[in-house]
Amino acid sequence: xxxxxxxxxxxxxxxxxxxxxxxxxxxxxxxxxxxxxxxxxxxxxxxxxxxxxxxxxxxxxxxxxxxxxxxxxxxxxxxxxxxxxxxxxxxxxxxxxxxxxxxxxxxxxxxxxxxxxxxxxxxxxxxxxxxxxxxxxxxxxxxxxxxxxxxxxxxxxxxxxxxxxxxxxxxxxxxxxxxxxxxxxxxxxxxxxxxxxxxxxxxxxxxxxxxxxxxxxxxxxxxx
Amino acid sequence: xxxxxxxxxxxxxxxxxxxxxxxxxxxxxxxxxxxxxxxxxxxxxxxxxxxxxxxxxxxxxxxxxxxxxxxxxxxxxxxxxxxxxxxxxxxxxxxxxxxxxxxxxxxxxxxxxxxxxxxxxxxxxxxxxxxxxxxxxxxxxxxxxxxxxxxxxxxxxxxxxxxxxxxxxxxxxxxxxxxxxxxxxxxxxxxxxxxxxxxxxxxxxxxxxxxxxxxxxxxxxxxx
DNA sequence: TATTACATGTCGACC
DNA sequence: GGTCGACGTGTAATA
Numbered sequence: 001x002x003x004x005x006x007x008x009x010x011x012x013x014x015x016x017x018x019x020x021x022x023x024x025x026x027x028x029x030x031x032x033x034x035x036x037x038x039x040x041x042x043x044x045x046x047x048x049x050x051x052x053x054x055x056x057x058x059x060x061x062x063x064x065x066x067x068x069x070x071x072x073x074x075x076x077x078x079x080x081x082x083x084x085x086x087x088x089x090x091x092x093x094x095x096x097x098x099x100x101x102x103x104x105x106x107x108x109x110x111x112x113x114x115x116x117x118x119x120x121x122x123x124x125x126x127x128x129x130x131x132x133x134x135x136x137x138x139x140x141x142x143x144x145x146x147x148x149x150x151x152x153x154x155x156x157x158x159x160x161x162x163x164x165x166x167x168x169x170x171x172x173x174x175x176x177x178x179x180x181x182x183x184x185x186x187x188x189x190x191x192x193x194x195x196x197x198x199x200x201x202x203x204x205x206x207x208x209x210x211x212x213x214x215x216x217x218x219x220x221x222x223x224x
Numbered sequence: 225x226x227x228x229x230x231x232x233x234x235x236x237x238x239x240x241x242x243x244x245x246x247x248x249x250x251x252x253x254x255x256x257x258x259x260x261x262x263x264x265x266x267x268x269x270x271x272x273x274x275x276x277x278x279x280x281x282x283x284x285x286x287x288x289x290x291x292x293x294x295x296x297x298x299x300x301x302x303x304x305x306x307x308x309x310x311x312x313x314x315x316x317x318x319x320x321x322x323x324x325x326x327x328x329x330x331x332x333x334x335x336x337x338x339x340x341x342x343x344x345x346x347x348x349x350x351x352x353x354x355x356x357x358x359x360x361x362x363x364x365x366x367x368x369x370x371x372x373x374x375x376x377x378x379x380x381x382x383x384x385x386x387x388x389x390x391x392x393x394x395x396x397x398x399x400x401x402x403x404x405x406x407x408x409x410x411x412x413x414x415x416x417x418x419x420x421x422x423x424x425x426x427x428x429x430x431x432x433x434x435x436x437x438x439x440x441x442x443x444x445x446x447x448x
Numbered sequence: 449t450a451t452t453a454c455a456t457g458t459c460g461a462c463c
Numbered sequence: 464g465g466t467c468g469a470c471g472t473g474t475a476a477t478a
Binding site for chain 1: 225227229239240241242243244245247248249250252254255256258260262263264265266267268269270271272273275276310311313315316317318319320321322323324325326327328357358359379384387388391
C-alpha cells in the first residue's frame with residue numbers, strides 16, 4: 001500500500017466526468033493497483049477512484065508537476081496532477097485473512113419457517129424454497145381456509161420485491177393443485193410505495209419485528 | 225486526517241456482526257470522525273468502517289493492546305484492538321473545495337426537458353417529475369397527435385427501468401384526461417434485454433447521445 | 449425527520 | 464462474461 005499526502009487536482013473521465021480542483025488530499029494506492037483520492041471527511045467513499053485492474057503511468061511535466069494517469073480496460077481514465085508531495089509512505093501489508101459476516105437475512109427466513117403464523121393466523125408451512133421455473137419461493141404455505149400462500153421474505157420491502165412476488169403467484173396459479181394462490185410480502189420494513197403496489201396487485205404485506213420473532217423462537221425452544 | 229498502519233483485529237456489531245482476525249491494516253480516521261479499516265486490496269471499500277457522527281473512546285488494556293471503541297447514535301459499534309502500531313501519521317488536510325460532476329442522470333433530464341423533440345419529433349413537455357402514487361414520472365409530454373407520452377430517463381437502460389415505465393404508463397392510463405398514454409424509455413445505452421422487454425410491453429425506447437444533446441443545448445443558447 | 453431515487457454504486461453468486 | 468439481487472449500501476434532494 002502506498003499513501004501519498006499531496007496537493008493535487010484530479011479528473012475522472014468515464015461513465016461520467018468528475019473534476020477536483022487543487023487541494024491537499026490523500027492518494028491511496030493498494031497492492032492490487034486500485035487508486036483512491038480521499039478528502040479529510042465524507043465517510044469512506046473517496047472523491048475519485050479507479051478500481052483494479054488498471055494501468056498507472058507516471059510522467060514528469062516540465063512545470064514541476066507530477067502527472068499520474070490511471071486507465072482501465074474499459075478506457076476510463078483517472079488523471080492526478082500532483083503539485084506538491086507532503087508525505088509519501090509505501091509498504092506492503094500482506095494478505096488479509098478476510099472478513100466474516102453473520103447476517104440477519106437468512107435467519108429471518110428460518111424464524112418465519114418455524115413460525116408461519118407470525119405472518120398470518122393459522123398459516124402452516126408446506127415447503128421452504130418451493131421451486132418454480134423462475135426461481136424458488138421463500139415459503140409456500142397453506143392457510144386455514146385451504147388456500148396456498150406464497151411468502152416472499154425480505155429485510156427491506158421495496159418495489160422489486162413486489163414484482164418478484166407477483167411473478168411467483170402468477171406462476172403458482174397455473175398449478176391446478178395449488179390454485180387459488182395468495183401472495184404475502186414479509187419484511188422488517190416495507191416502503192409506502194411497495195405497499196401501494198402490493199395492494200394494487202392483490203398481494204398482502206406485513207411488517208415483522210425481527211427481535212420479537214427471535215424472542216418467540218427462543219422462548220419456544222426453551223419449552224423443549 | 226489520521227493514518228495508522230497497525231496490526232489489529234476488528235469487530236462491528238450493528239445491522240449485522242462482522243469480525244476481522246488480527247492482521248496489518250490501514251486505519252483511517254477523518255476530520256469528521258469517520259473511521260475506516262482498509263486491507264491492501266479490494267477496491268476502495270474498507271473492510272469495516274463507522275461513519276460520522278460517532279464517538280471514539282480509547283483505552284489501554286493491561287495486555288499492551290490499545291482498544292478503540294467507536295459508537296454511533298444508533299448504538300452500532302466498531303471495536304478495534306490495536307496490537308502493534310507500525311506507522312502513525314496525523315495532520316489536518318483542510319476543507320476540500322469539492323467535486324464537480326457532469327453527465328449524471330439529472331443533467332440528462334434537464335437537457336431532455338429542454339429538448340423533448342430529441343426523444344420524438346414534435347414532442348412537447350407538459351411537466352417534469354409528474355407525480356403518480358407510485359412515484360414521479362421523469363417527463364410527461366404531449367405528442368403531436370395529442371397522445372400523452374411518459375418518458376423515463378436513465379443513464380443506462382436496464383430491465384427495472386422498463387418495468388418502472390410500464391407501471392407508470394399503467395397508472396397514467398387510468399386518468400381519462402391523459403388516456404391514451406404511450407411510454408418511452410430514454411437512455412444513453414439500452415441493453416438488448418431491456419429493448420426486447422420494452423417492445424414486448426408496447427413501450428418505445430431510444431438511445432440518446434449525451435454530448436450531442438449538450439451540444440444542441442449550448443448551440444441554441446448561443447442564439448439568444 | 450422521513451421518504452425517495454441515484455450511484456463511476458460495489459460485491460458476490462450463479463448461470 | 465453476463466445477469467441478478469443484496470448491501471452495515473451511501474448520498475443528496477425533497478416534502
